[in-house]
Amino acid sequence: GDSVTQMEGPVTLSEEAFLTINCTYTATGYPSLFWYVQYPGEGLQLLLKATKADDKGSNKGFEATYRKETTSFHLEKGSVQVSDSAVYFCALSSPSGKLIFGQGTELSVKP
Amino acid sequence: DGGITQSPKYLFRKEGQNVTLSCEQNLNHDAMYWYRQDPGQGLRLIYYSQIVNDFQKGDIAEGYSVSREKKESFPLTVTSAQKNPTAFYLCASSTLPPGLAGGNEQFFGPGTRLTVL
Numbered sequence: 001g002d003s004v005t006q007m008e009g010p011v012t013l014s015e016e017a018f019l020t021i022n023c024t025y026t027a028t029g030y031p032s033l034f035w036y037v038q039y040p041g042e043g044l045q046l047l048l049k050a051t052k053a054d055d056k057g058s059n060k061g062f063e064a065t066y067r068k069e070t071t072s073f074h075l076e077k078g079s080v081q082v083s084d085s086a087v088y089f090c091a092l093s094s095p096s097g098k099l100i101f102g103q104g105t106e107l108s109v110k111p
Numbered sequence: 112d113g114g115i116t117q118s119p120k121y122l123f124r125k126e127g128q129n130v131t132l133s134c135e136q137n138l139n140h141d142a143m144y145w146y147r148q149d150p151g152q153g154l155r156l157i158y159y160s161q162i163v164n165d166f167q168k169g170d171i172a173e174g175y176s177v178s179r180e181k182k183e184s185f186p187l188t189v190t191s192a193q194k195n196p197t198a199f200y201l202c203a204s205s206t207l208p209p210g211l212a213g214g215n216e217q218f219f220g221p222g223t224r225l226t227v228l
Contacts, residue, residue, distance in 0.1 A: 032215060043115075043201055043219035044154075089153065093215040098144075098169070103153040 002027045002094045006102035009087075013080055013109050021075040021105045023064075023090035031092040033057075033066050033073040034099070038087045047075075047088070080109045113138045115220035117202050122225045124189070124196065132187045132223045134202035141206065143185035144217065147171060148199040157200075160185055189225065197227045 007022040025033065032051045036044040048057030053068035062077045073090060090102040115136045124130045136143065142161050146154040156169030160179040174193025179185055185204075189196045203217040 034216065036219075041222075043117075043221045044203075045219070046216055049216060098156060098159065099215065099217055101153045103151065 002031070002092060002100050004090050004092055004100055004102035006088075006090050006105050009104070009106035011105060011107050013107070015082055015109055015111050016079045017109075019075070019077040019080045019084075019107070021088055021090075021107070023073045023075065023102060025071050025073065025090075025092050027071075027092055027094070030068075031094065033064070034091040034093070035062070035064055035073070035075050036089040036091060036101075038089065038104070040086075044089065080107070082109045082111055085109045115202060115204055115218055117200075117220035117223050119223060120221065122223055124225060124227050126227060127191045129188055129190050130225065132189070132200055132202075132225070134185045134187065134220060135183055136185075136202075136204045136218075136220075137183060138204055138206075138218060139182070140204035140218070141182070142204060143179070144203040144205075145169075145175070145177065145185070145187045146201045146203065148201060148222075154201065157187065196225055199224050 003026045005024050034049045035047040037047045038044050048059045050057040050066035053066050056065045064073050064075045085108050087104045087106045089104045091099045094100050118133045144159040145157040148154050155171050157175050158177045160166035166177050166179050176188045200223045202220040205217045
């Protein structure tokens with residue numbers, strides 16, 4: 001079945017460091033791919049998405065490119081801030097329409 | 112402001128009790144979802160509904176029940192049959208019924224944290 005695998009956390013970075021959170025997927029067909037962010041004690045917010053191969057989603061300085069050849073959708077940001085500390089979830093839209101989530105990656109940014 | 116509201120934010124339940132978690136949306140979305148979140152396990156789908164008066168089981172439906180009498184509302188009941196109900200519960204909605212192309216982006220509520228005493 002469809003699945004999403006994310007790099008394990010927690011990831012701890014200093015402010016202004018470069019961020020990469022790896023995400024790979026297994027899916028039939030051509031799913032849409034998403035990154036969601038969850039701040040402590042809150043629900044999930046959509047960060048960015050890509051609906052077809054080679055699309056790049058971007059928002060708030062974060063980027064991810066839909067790579068069909070490597071079945072990946074890695075999240076990157078050039079310079080993280082303390083306010084980026086949160087849990088990040090990669091997800092895909094399965095053929096049934098449901099979202100399949102990775103286990104989440106906790107990011108902690110230190111000043 | 113359009114959005115999804117969940118209540119209460121915190122809920123305490125004694126063993127053997129049923130409790131109902133509220134989820135309301137004013138986004139005019141057709142589809143609604145309930146997820147359970149446990150530490151380190153991501154989100155697991157409990158139930159989802161595409162239209163009023165219709166819903167389907169997700170991956171972990173045992174011990175839960177739902178209703179969809181109105182488009183705006185999708186309450187979740189955690190029954191006494193759910194053996195380990197302590198978790199964070201998230202409700203979501205989307206514009207497209209499952210199965211259609213276009214991304215199926217889901218919008219989430221703020222969550223309800225349920226604790227069994």
